[in-house]
Every structure is written in C-alpha cells, then in structure tokens.
Amino acid sequence: MIDLVQLRREPDFVKAALARRGVSSSEIDAIIALDVEHRRVLQDAEALRAQIKELSRQVGEARKDRDVARAELVAEQSRTLGDEERGASQTLDVLARELRDKLLMVPNLPSPEAPDGVDENDNVELRRWWVGMDQGEPFPTFAEHQRVAHWDIGAELGILDMETGVKIAGSMFPLYRGAGSRLLRSLGSFALNAHVGDYEEIRPPSFALTETMMSTGHLPKSADDMYAIERDDLWAIPTSEVPLTSMHRGEILDEARLPIRLTAQTACFRREAGAAGRDTRGLLRVHEFDKVELFAYCTPDQAIDAHADILARAESLLQALGLTYRLLDLCAGDLGTSSARTIDLEVFSPGVDRWLEVSSVSWFRDFQARRANVRYRTSDGTTALVHTVNGSALAWARIWAALVETYHQPDGSVKLPDVLAPYMGDALTITRKVW
RNA sequence: GGAGGGAUGACAGAGCGGACGAAUGUACCGGUCUUGAAAACCGGCGUGGGCUUGCCCACCGUGGGUUCAAAUCCCACUCCCUCCGCCA
Numbered sequence: 001m002i003d004l005v006q007l008r009r010e011p012d013f014v015k016a017a018l019a020r021r022g023v024s025s026s027e028i029d030a031i032i033a034l035d036v037e038h039r040r041v042l043q044d045a046e047a048l049r050a051q052i053k054e055l056s057r058q059v060g061e062a063r064k065d066r067d068v069a070r071a072e073l074v075a076e077q078s079r080t081l082g083d084e085e086r087g088a089s090q091t092l093d094v095l096a097r098e099l100r101d102k103l104l105m106v107p108n109l110p111s112p113e114a115p116d117g118v119d120e121n122d123n124v125e126l127r128r129w130w131v132g133m134d135q136g137e138p139f140p141t142f143a144e145h146q147r148v149a150h151w152d153i154g155a156e157l158g159i160l161d162m163e164t165g166v167k168i169a170g171s172m173f174p175l176y177r178g179a180g181s182r183l184l185r186s187l188g189s190f191a192l193n194a195h196v197g198d199y200e201e202i203r204p205p206s207f208a209l210t211e212t213m214m215s216t217g218h219l220p221k222s223a224d225d226m227y228a229i230e231r232d233d234l235w236a237i238p239t240s241e242v243p244l245t246s247m248h249r250g251e252i253l254d255e256a257r258l259p260i261r262l263t264a265q266t267a268c269f270r271r272e273a274g275a276a277g278r279d280t281r282g283l284l285r286v287h288e289f290d291k292v293e294l295f296a297y298c299t300p301d302q303a304i305d306a307h308a309d310i311l312a313r314a315e316s317l318l319q320a321l322g323l324t325y326r327l328l329d330l331c332a333g334d335l336g337t338s339s340a341r342t343i344d345l346e347v348f349s350p351g352v353d354r355w356l357e358v359s360s361v362s363w364f365r366d367f368q369a370r371r372a373n374v375r376y377r378t379s380d381g382t383t384a385l386v387h388t389v390n391g392s393a394l395a396w397a398r399i400w401a402a403l404v405e406t407y408h409q410p411d412g413s414v415k416l417p418d419v420l421a422p423y424m425g426d427a428l429t430i431t432r433k434v435w
Numbered sequence: 436g437g438a439g440g441g442a443u444g445a446c447a448g449a450g451c452g453g454a455c456g457a458a459u460g461u462a463c464c465g466g467u468c469u470u471g472a473a474a475a476c477c478g479g480c481g482u483g484g485g486c487u488u489g490c491c492c493a494c495c496g497u498g499g500g501u502u503c504a505a506a507u508c509c510c511a512c513u514c515c516c517u518c519c520g521c522c523a
Contacts, residue, residue, distance in 0.1 A: 039486085042484080043485065043486070043491095046484095046486095046491065047491080049491090050490095053504080055503065055504085056503050057453075057504085058503090060453035060504075061453085063453080071503085072503090075502095075503035076503080077503085079502095079503060081503090082502095252445095381464085381480095383482080
C-alpha cells in the first residue's frame with residue numbers, strides 16, 4: 001500500500017510517479033477526495049463520541065448522588081446523541097472501506113532508477129553472462145544437438161511426462177519421472193545448501209489466508225491468477241514470498257535483529273489466467289513449479305545491499321550450473337504491483353531458442369510492510385516500517401528445461417554439470433532407462 | 436469430531452457495567468547512591484488515528500449485540516490448553 005500521508009503532502013509527486021506505470025491521475029484524485037471526506041466525517045463522529053462519553057460520566061455521577069431525575073435527563077440527551085453517532089459511524093465505515101478498497105488497488109511507486117517504459121519490450125538489458133565470457137570467449141552459438149526442445153528430450157529419455165500430468169491434473173501440470181524427478185530434487189537441495197548458512201531455511205505452509213495474500217499485494221488485484229480453495233477460505237501460494245512476508249505480520253521487530261534473512265523452497269501455483277494458450281508447451285509456463293526463494297526484512301538503509309546480495313546469489317547459482325543468462329532492469333510499466341525496482345534473470349534455453357525468466361529480484365520498499373504492518377523499533381525508540389526484498393534463486397521448472405537442452409549430447413543423453421554430482425550420484429549422465 | 440478451560444501491554448498476571456488504556460511484578464530506559472558493578476531508592480516505559488499541538492478518538496483474540504456508559508453482560512466465530520475419539 002502506498003503511503004496516504006505522503007499522498008496528502010505531495011500529491012503531484014505521487015501522481016507523477018504512478019503515471020510512469022500507467023495509473024491515471026483521476027484515480028488518485030478520487031482517493032484524495034475520499035480521504036478528505038473520510039476525515040471530515042471522522043471528526044464529526046469522534047466529537048459526538050467525546051460528548052457521549054462526557055454525558056455518560058455525568059450519569060454515573062448523578063446516580064452516585066442519588067439524583068435519579070438528573071441521571072435520567074442526561075441519559076436521555078446521551079441517547080439522542082447516540083442515534084446521531086450511529087449514523088455518522090455508519091457513513092464513516094462505508095467511507096473507510098471505500099478508501100481502503102481503492103488504496104489496495106494502487107500499485108507501488110516505481111523507484112526513480114527503474115527505467116521508463118510501458119511493457120516488457122521496454123525492459124533494459126543490463127548485461128549477459130555465459131561460460132567462458134571471462135576468458136574473452138564470444139556469446140555461445142549452440143550446437144545442433146542443443147537445439148532440441150526439452151519436451152522432446154524429456155519424452156525420449158523418459159524423464160518428463162507431460163501427458164500423464166494432463167491426465168492427473170489437466171494441462172500445464174508437469175510430471176517428472178526417474179532422473180528428471182531426481183534432478184528437480186537435486187536443484188532444490190543444491191540451492192538451499194548454498195544459502196542456508198546465511199539465510200534461515202523455512203518450510204512454510206503452501207496455502208495462505210486471504211489476509212496473508214493481501215499483505216504481499218497478490219490480493220485483491222491478482223485474484224484471477226491464484227488458485228482458491230473456497231470452502232476453507234484458503235489460497236494456494238504463487239510464491240513463498242507470500243508466507244515469508246507474513247511470518248512477522250503485525251510485529252514490531254528489534255532493529256538489532258535486522259536484516260532477517262530467510263530462504264524457503266515451496267511449490268508455487270499459478271493459474272496463468274491471462275496467458276491462456278501462450279507458451280503452453282513443456283515447461284515454459286506451468287501451473288505448478290518448485291522455487292527456492294530468498295527473502296529479507298530490513299531497514300531502508302540495508303535494502304540496497306540486501307537486494308544486491310539476493311541478485312548475486314541467484315547469479316552465482318546460474319554460473320555454477322553453467323547456464324547462459326541475462327539481467328533485465330524492469331521498466332516502470334512492467335513492474336509487479338508491489339515492486340519499486342525489479343531485476344529479472346533470464347536463462348537462455350537453446351532448444352526452444354528463448355530467454356526464460358527464472359528469477360525476479362525485487363525491492364518493495366515499505367509497500368508490503370505497510371500492508372502487513374511489519375515495523376521495527378529504531379534506536380531512538382520510534383517505530384518505522386521495514387523494507388522487504390526478495391528474489392528467486394531459483395525457479396526450477398525452467399532451469400530444468402534450460403539444463404536439459406544446454407547439456408544435451410550428440411548421443412542423445414544429458415550430461416549434467418559436476419556441481420550436481422553430490423545430489424545426482426550415478427545419474428549425473430542421464431540416459432534412457434526402461435523401468 | 437466430542438467434552439471442558441482459556442485468550443488483557445515485551446513477558447507474567449489483576450481487573451465489582453460508571454475516572455480502566457488498564458493494578459502489580461519482571462524486563463527495559465534514565466537518575467540517585469557507589470572507585471565501578473550489583474542491590475536499594477526515584478522517575479519513565481503500548482499502538483494507531485484526527486485536528487485548532489493541546490486536546491480528542493480508537494484498540495483488552497475477531498465480528499456483531501445490549502446499555503446513557505462494555506476489558507467487564509449476551510451471541511457467533513477463530514485460535515490455544517486439557518481429556519476422549521480418529522489418523523500418517
């Protein structure tokens with residue numbers, strides 16, 4: 001949620017910032033008007049309440065003095081005011097809800113550093129990395145055997161079975177098998193082991209309450225992209241950012257504890273409602289995938305470093321896996337609702353000849369903290385909202401695809417990089433196995 | 436799932452419908468004393484909101500209700516504890 005106080009103080013600044021991501025100033029003006037009206041009614045209602053409290057005190061006194069007549073007289077006055085107050089309160093509730101509903105739909109202010117632009121075509125490529133780059137080797141040209149799509153390799157080797165996934169849960173629910181399943185498990189362990197000394201490992205619930213989903217900004221705006229379990233008022237989490245952000249919801253943290261760094265691997269569920277029919281093959285876009293997330297609650301001063309650390313960790317995993325990737329600085333128009341600044345990592349997957357987003361490293365400033373009410377106590381005793389940052393390291397379905405394509409051999413096998421040896425054992429080279 | 440008990444400030448723990456935003460203790464912060472520390476003593480010590488910055492309002496699990504007045508009474512829900520049942 002954006003800061004209403006800031007909106008009052010510098011409405012033009014807020015409007016200009018939001019205009020960069022396509023929010024019309026009339027929407028903001030409506031909120032400002034609503035806020036003025038809300039405060040006006042608030043003052044009326046509070047004045048009435050103060051009077052009622054005073055009169056009630058007098059009733060008490062009168063009754064203590066055994067002055068029944070006076071007590072009844074004052075009580076009657078208070079009753080009249082009570083009716084008035086009830087009306088004002090109802091108006092107030094309506095206004096407050098309206099204001100809150102509108103405010104919840106407003107996205108975060110983009111950071112000034114985020115480039116201008118309206119959609120993904122305006123994102124700025126910061127740099128690329130590939131194996132051998134440091135030695136001056138040119139951007140790789142991939143061999144013919146690396147130009148096979150992962151769904152073909154997966155079917156050939158019996159490690160990815162999209163058809164059976166469809167049978168069980170419908171389209172875009174992958175089923176990995178054999179070494180393919182083990183690879184997925186290996187990637188999670190490989191990444192968690194890399195982070196766990198510095199980030200506390202968490203295994204959160206995979207479902208969340210509406211309130212929990214609100215805190216990150218996934219609700220109410222993106223309800224159509226989430227799986228809902230209506231009978232139990234639960235939502236399937238689209239990322240572990242959701243439970244991690246609510247771990248300290250409503251708390252005031254000691255500044256000395258910050259930054260609090262967390263890592264978690266969970267399944268991530270996405271309906272992809274707006275993307276029906278796009279990228280439906282293989283693992284390019286799926287309804288369920290595993291992802292390791294890095295997360296930090298920090299002070300505003302720590303946020304830049306925390307963000308950089310997550311980015312560096314995601315990159316180092318990609319480098320360890322020997323994958324080709326690039327960094328995109330998301331333009332204002334392409335930022336997620338809650339983010340002020342986001343760097344995306346895209347891996348190049350030669351078989352499908354595409355860059356695939358495998359990580360999104362975001363700085364939310366106090367946007368999520370305001371919704372989740374996560375604060376910290378500063379050294380001078382006051383409280384302030386924390387900043388939250390997070391990023392994937394990494395999203396495994398697409399990494400799986402890029403690995404299988406990049407390391408596809410002329411003989412049809414897949415020879416995985418050595419860093420996975422501790423996890424893959426004798427399956428480091430994947431050949432077809434008949435079960 | 437059944438039966439009972441409970442939910443109050445950082446923690447523990449009081450609280451008869453009327454001066455209760457809430458006793459008391461611990462913790463914490465400041466001061467006195469001390470060479471220093473501890474102890475003792477004194478003082479401070481919740482969060483949010485509104486505006487005339489001095490006041491006002493809200494908050495005692497959540498949401499309703501009764502009342503001139505609710506932490507206190509009533510209803511519903513959630514969560515926790517104990518016992519029973521079921522279960523990986």
